Amino acid sequence: MWLLIFLVWVVIWVGGSYWYLFGKPSPFSLESVRPPGPREFDQKKRDKVIKQGFNLDKVPQNLDVIVIGSGIGGLTAGATLAKAGKRVLVLEQHDQAGGCCHTYVEKGFEFDVGLHYIGQVHENSLLRIAFDQISEGQLEFQELNQHFDTIQIGLGDEKREYTIFSGKTEMEAHLLKQFPDDTEAIKTFFKIMKVSAKKTHYLATLKLIPQWVSLFLLKSGIGNLVTPVFRLSGTCATDYVNTLTSNKDLHVIFSYLFYGVPPKDSSVLINALLIHHYKRGAYYPKGGASEIAFHIIRTIQKYGGNCLVRAPVTQILVNEKGAAYGVKVRKGQEEVEVHAPVVVSNCGIFNTLQKLLPPEIKVKPDIQERLNMMKHGRGSFLVFSGFDGTQEELGLESTNFWSFKNNDMDKSMEDFFALSKEEAPDNIPMMFITMPSAKHTLLVYQQVATPVDQHALPGCTTWSYVLSLDRFQAETLAKNTPIKNLYLSGYDVFSCGIAGALHGALLCAVLDQIVYIDLMHIKKESQRDGSAG
Template identity: 30%
Template sequence: MIQTYKRNPQIHEHYHSIFIGSGMGSLSAAAILAKEGHRVLVLEQHYTAGGFTHVFKRKGFEWDVGIHYIGDMQREKSAMKKLFDYVTDSNLKWADMGEVYDKIIIGDRSYNLVKGLKNFKQQLIDYFPEEKGAIEKYIDLIFAANRTAGKFYMNKALPPFIGKLLYNWMSNPFFKYSDQTTDEVLRGLTQNEELIKVLCGQYGDYGLPPKQSSFFMHSTVVKHYFGGGSFPIGGSSQIVKTIDPVIEKAGGSIIINADVDKVLIENNKAIGVLMKDGKTIKASNIVSGAGIITTYQQLLPEEIGKKYRLNEQLQKVTPSVSHACLYIGLEGEPEELSLPKTNFWIYPEGENHDEIVHRYLNDIEQEFPVIYVSFPAAKDPDWTNRYPGKSTIDIITLLPYDIFTSWGDSKWMKRGEDYESFKEKISQRLLKKLYEQLPQVKGKISHYELGTPLSTKHFMNYSKGEIYGIDHSPKRFRQKFLTPRTPIKNFYLTGQDIVTAGVGGALFAGLLTASAMTGKNFMKKIIKS
């Protein structure tokens, strides 16, 4: 029987590629290379593999840390579905969330985002009949922006000389949309504040409110869910479980509790990694999926950073938002508790998204600017087979990293009474919001715990506890260095920083990284086959 990942596997003297971090970008690239016959090694510092796709278990419950829903998985010919099928040998299965994937709740009003483009459009028009023209133009712009993305991202995988020659031709149509903020585009279509607030109701999926986010980032998330939402059957841990055999088939491994200290570089060439325990492992290529900030600040020798002025690159990007997630365990099965599959996005009355965020960041005692509620136990048809008589709920909100600096040097699970007291205060505020929407769950909760930005920093090694790598502002998409290649020979980047936020972005980042490393057009081979 193939183990999902090993604590003490055989370590070979040399690998084709070593991946630092086992997030979706690393897993995707590693699986693609393994299917080319390459022996790869994926090193994960955490006690479980998968990055933001991993699960954790406590008190007889299981929670998915980063995957709450994925779009485009019910359409067999979608690029996302084909790529997931390729890297998992079609062993990863998906459950449809049904007609309504997201519910936008503003005060006492709610708006359903429904599956199917025609249904989505008609539902919005039914809510805002006087805005029919603006809604139709909006959807046209969503598709127009997405059509420009292919060439822009393909350019990142081209050999540098060719990529530079074709950069303007492949990128300028994309910049037409990415250079504008979401707010700028929407206010060019309508002045209806409620409609704008609803259209931006998924901004938590990429972390920036309308006046700060790139319209391209907004458009790619919105289009991603036109076909509805899906959830991995068996939970998000099935992702690494189905990719691991693909890697092992070519002689590779995924190793947990494997903390990389530094990338080994000789004569401007990456040759291996130095582990925290002092061991060295050699490879022809080294790939970091740890995020560009962590990679350049922590994993590269200081002299290399100075030589290539990598810190100057980091000055041009900003860490994305940090968050809190309340993991809730309940007695009773999803049907018994009437838990929906639909996600809730809960917003306060009054100002627009940006004003509400600004007010909250100045005083976190103000109303939460966004609350996202997910019901993973209801979404997963296999849940009750694994956890009969139980259910789970996740509640996520914005929580700035800066307010945790006084506990920054403390250790996980040993941060003191003040920290626990602060967490309990946030938890109770979130539970109150949950009970307003689902009063029937009150009294059914047997366990809850709050993950903070310090938890994200500890487990994901993100310096500011950021959830989406670097911010998805217009400025971000103009940075030419956000590519798989680095100035160091045989040293590459992957993950959401070189494409976009989320599991889907990181999945395609892996494809781009594998293409840049091999010179092969995997996009054509996998997606267009």
């Protein structure tokens, strides 16, 4: 009798697991991807897509999902849900959709506010397939020069310069030439890069299985027996690279893709993963970053959804049972309610849980516990410069420059943040220059953006929370919002950058299926059909 009950339980469990993994219709297909059409240069036609203002008559009927925020995480979640048959509305407080993927035009110059370059979009990569699906093949990417980054360390006559090349074998080989005395350190770090790239899906899995199972695997130590990524995700970058070499310049190379925290507070796995991200090339979207929002929104609209701007959400509506059921949107001097059974937030965890939840909800212990896991991120100071001349006349290159005051990133950052606001401008520890001019030329336009501006535009600071070592502890990655029917998307779910936010959207629990299985199926189908070239 007990054996029969056990066998029935096993059959039910196996059948349920199979249905969860493979039994649901895929939102993705090769057939939905078409050749890129002519680029739309008519700004009025573009504005009808990315600058469509909020009105109740533009809200689709019988909404299934409301998405707060039109960054890449919100748009990816919206497009995926729309293609899965859901009626989706994306709401954006700014006057243009795209979040940190949007651009602005001033004095005839178009500036990107967040996207500088992106990796892993080579033909038939998983990220490229995802972009193809949410834009239905309309996004195109231009590969940058193989020499995509230059790193400068020190000042004046003490300045040293190193170059980073893309390429499956060239990246490591080029670095070995520049640090011939640190062969073993570089080879070991590149092994960590490979592990990070191939095994990070184990971290993602924590978002796809019940939380009690995740925590059991982690706290029991079983997870560490399966893969080293759980240990690496919680390993301090400074401590780890100190075991590899005493060369401080090489320490900078291993952590130069700075995402808001010094190496002593960052995860070696994430630092390694960021460098690996560009191993197969650095790319830029043809037509600029706004092409990303433009084409993804058109996908959402194609399947019955919409994206509306100038729609500041003032509150997430929560019923007496503690479940989200819509939002309040400020329209002029009034607030209007828009209802949907599911709300997805892509506007930052602090905005979501501290600002948008009703007062009686946000004070609850489980909300405060979730917030206490995070710290507010640092802002950045941006300078946008426009020059009079063509790319050829000005000697513009696609290579980016990272300049560091010295080779002790931990100390220089600590010293900088201890300065007064009067001292800080003369003691900047690092600088990033993208698309620089190689020659002196006439500067005709310049504008700066402070952390205050960044807060006002995309809806949060550059990073809504610190991507510190604690943030990448496996237990933290296993968490999600404690409010029923309220889900997080994008950057808050997984990691930083365009790719990190996109993957965070694909991991969004509201999808209720593992879409990576569908993407992998398309990848294999493409390889079999030879459609990837």
